[in-house]
Amino acid sequence: MTLTPFDHEPDPELGRMLREALTGPAPEAFLRRLRTAAAGAERGDQWDVLAGWARPRAMALAVAAGFLLWLGTWFTRSPAADAGITMASLPAHTVVSSQPPAADEIMAALRERP
Amino acid sequence: MEDTELAKAASGGDPDAFGELIERHGLAARRVARAILRDDDDADDAVQEGMLAAWRAIERYDPARPFRPWLMRIVVNAALDWRRRGKVRQAEPIVETLESGGLGPDRMAEAALLRERINAGLAQLPERQRIALVLFDSEGWGHADIAAALSVPEGTVRSYVFHARRAMRKTLGTLAEGMK
Secondary structure (H helix, E strand, O other): OOOOOOOOOOOHHHHHHHHHHHOOOOHHHHHHHHHHHHHHHHHHHHHHHHHHHHHHHHHHHHHHHHHHHHHHHHHHOOHHHHHHHHHHHOOHHHHHOOOOOOHHHHHHHHHHOO | OOHHHHHHHHHOOOHHHHHHHHHHHHHHHHHHHHHHHOOHHHHHHHHHHHHHHHHHHHHHOOOOOOHHHHHHHHHHHHHHHHHHOOOOOOOOOOOOOOOOOOOOHHHHHHHHHHHHHHHHHHHOOOHHHHHHHHHHHHOOOOHHHHHHHHOOOHHHHHHHHHHHHHHHHHHHHHHHHHHO
């Protein structure tokens, strides 16, 4: 064993010692274990990948759909639409009159709203 | 058949091709993982996790690049991740179950002492030096492949190997002299 740090070639003696110390017991059984694990992981993991992909995207789609629904509802219940309903519900003379309508006329009109 | 051809076949869904790649690189991966984690069971579990990650990601492997640094990078990351997640059972040096292999008591004791010294030497090295030393001297990898596996420049790998060997020489030198 030379163990010269400047060597640009692997030291066979040091390499042998490292392999002896690090290979561990039952190398064949270990390789068999790895092969078995890889073979068993094949189908399930493909579905796992798809499921992992689908879950966050399904959630994002649900949130986006909810937002669009809320946005649509908000637009249909805008002040202009409400004003239209109110104007249409008020008696005609309160609309054309130069005087403001009486309070009971407004309350009656609001109570009549669908 | 070359590694890249096997990887292409594995990418096409051939589990036997990936099994052949495991046969070729599984033990090197185990040695590197044991050098990182310094525990038999943790290292084996981490290698298995790394191999499964490689199997799932094999379609993303670029055949224009060498296969074994790609695989080893995944295994090294799996081992580092294993430790980060606090899965390491203990930080004791590896204690081997001695298999006599027909050796006499003197030779067995000598082998046990050698392993003890090797493990002690590796334990004192910074992690990346340990990995570079194992890949260079134990696995016979070139500096370029080690650099690709560790995502560092080749010059850095040369420095890692230099410092690791110098430290190991201190630990093993006297023992090696005694063994001659």
